[in-house]
Amino acid sequence: MSKKKDILDHVTVKEKNSPSEDFFHTLATEAIKRQKKGRIIQRSFRKSLIYFGSAVAAIFLFGLFIFKDPNIPETIVKKTTSNLSQLSEIEIIEYVSCNLDDYYTDEIIELASVVLENEVDLISEENFLPPNIQITDIEHYIDDEEIDFYEETDLYEFDENELLIF
Amino acid sequence: MMTTRDKKWIELIKTGGNAGEKAFHELSVFYGPRLYAQIIKITNDTALTKDILQEVFIKTWLHLPKFEERSALYSWLYRITHNETIGILRKERKRTHLSINNEIVEILPGHSTLEGHSAEEILSVLYAAIQVLPQKQAEVFELKYFQQQTFKEIEALTGTSQGALKASYHIAKKKITAFINLKLNH
Numbered sequence: 017m018s019k020k021k022d023i024l025d026h027v028t029v030k031e032k033n034s035p036s037e038d039f040f041h042t043l044a045t046e047a048i049k050r051q052k053k054g055r056i057i058q059r060s061f062r063k064s065l066i067y068f069g070s071a072v073a074a075i076f077l078f079g080l081f082i083f084k085d086p087n088i089p090e091t092i093v094k095k096t097t098s099n100l101s102q103l104s105e106i107e108i109i110e111y112v113s114c115n116l117d118d119y120y121t122d123e124i125i126e127l128a129s130v131v132l133e134n135e136v137d138l139i140s141e142e143n144f145l146p147p148n149i150q151i152t153d154i155e156h157y158i159d160d161e162e163i164d165f166y167e168e169t170d171l172y173e174f175d176e177n178e179l180l181i182f
Numbered sequence: 183m184m185t186t187r188d189k190k191w192i193e194l195i196k197t198g199g200n201a202g203e204k205a206f207h208e209l210s211v212f213y214g215p216r217l218y219a220q221i222i223k224i225t226n227d228t229a230l231t232k233d234i235l236q237e238v239f240i241k242t243w244l245h246l247p248k249f250e251e252r253s254a255l256y257s258w259l260y261r262i263t264h265n266e267t268i269g270i271l272r273k274e275r276k277r278t279h280l281s282i283n284n285e286i287v288e289i290l291p292g293h294s295t296l297e298g299h300s301a302e303e304i305l306s307v308l309y310a311a312i313q314v315l316p317q318k319q320a321e322v323f324e325l326k327y328f329q330q331q332t333f334k335e336i337e338a339l340t341g342t343s344q345g346a347l348k349a350s351y352h353i354a355k356k357k358i359t360a361f362i363n364l365k366l367n368h
Contacts, residue, residue: 023359026293027304029328040214043232044207047239 185341188255196247206243213256216339217263219329224267224309234270238263254340260321295366304366311361318342319354326351 184192194205217238222231241262249258289301296304312320321340325331326347333344333351340347 021293022355023293023295023362024327024355026290026296027308028288028290029330030288034215034218037211039232040210040218041207043214043236043239044210044243046236047210047243048203048206050240051243 184251184254185338188341189251192246192249192251192255195243198247206246209242209255210239213259216256216325216329217259220260220263220324221267223328225271230270230274234263234267237270238266241266254342256339257317257321260324261317264320295363299366304362307362307365308358310365311358314361315354315357319350319357322347322350323354323358327355 191205191209195202195209214235218231218235221234221238222228225231225234238259242259249255287301287305289296289304291297312323315323322336325336325339326333331339333347336342336347337344342350
């Protein structure tokens with residue numbers, strides 16, 4: 017009974033001629049030579065790297081002295097901040113009103129609106145009325161003065177069609 | 183397992199000097215043909231094989247003094263050669279199209295799985311199968327199947343017993359056959 021052959025028995029390998037001994041000797045010599053050359057290059061490269069590094073460090077230090085702004089020393093900036101906190105509110109308002117022309121109107125409006133927004137946030141239902149005024153006082157005042165809110169705000173005059181928008 | 187011949191070479195190379203260089207030459211002439219055969223069957227190009235082998239020798243000379251001798255010298259060289267070949271081929275394939283060396287094999291008729299497939303196709307599947315083998319099995323398969331060495335010769339080369347080599351080869355063959363069947367039948 018013949019043995020069933022597997023796939024690898026159908027894939028036969030042909031022998032390939034190997035190069036002569038000299039070929040491998042040459043490669044070995046070249047490998048040794050290249051490694052020696054590599055060492056020399058590495059040494060000289062390390063040397064040049066040190067020189068290059070020193071040059072970069074020198075340029076960096078030089079640049080620090082050149083590009084540092086001499087007009088704004090750090091100590092002055094710190095002093096200005098602490099001096100401003102010592103000024104009273106009145107002094108600041110006086111200064112601003114005297115030099116109002118130096119400010120741009122748009123900037124002032126912008127700043128004022130920011131301040132207003134912050135203030136509105138602080139108003140709550142509880143502290144909306146000053147503590148010495150009661151709601152009944154206000155009702156009496158309205159009755160006495162006969163103020164009609166609807167009339168005042170023209171709420172009687174409206175087009176019925178406008179209601180359809182809801 | 184390290185053979186006494188390999189130990190002597192490594193010792194001399196680690197010492198350096200002319201004796202070290204001489205030992206490296208001997209090592210290159212001894213292992214060179216095996217490594218050459220390992221590379222050329224993949225590259226199909228003598229010039230490229232020479233370049234790869236040159237790189238392998240440079241790496242060997244450079245790193246042998248740091249070799250920790252935890253494996254056989256041939257296993258270490260096989261790994262370097264394998265990595266170098268794959269690495270260089272990856273770079274080269276980006277530049278030019280390299281075909282697999284289908285001149286080294288002959289496909290015999292009579293096996294249903296192989297019918298309708300080109301030699302190049304079968305070889306590429308065979309190489310892919312070897313790639314997924316553990317190193318020891320791949321090494322034995324390389325030496326036995328492609329380089330047609332006897333188990334006695336492989337024992338002398340790797341320091342592994344013939345029994346262990348036979349077992350490794352048998353498992354490698356089984357895995358490769360299963361891999362080829364799976365790939366070519368789909």
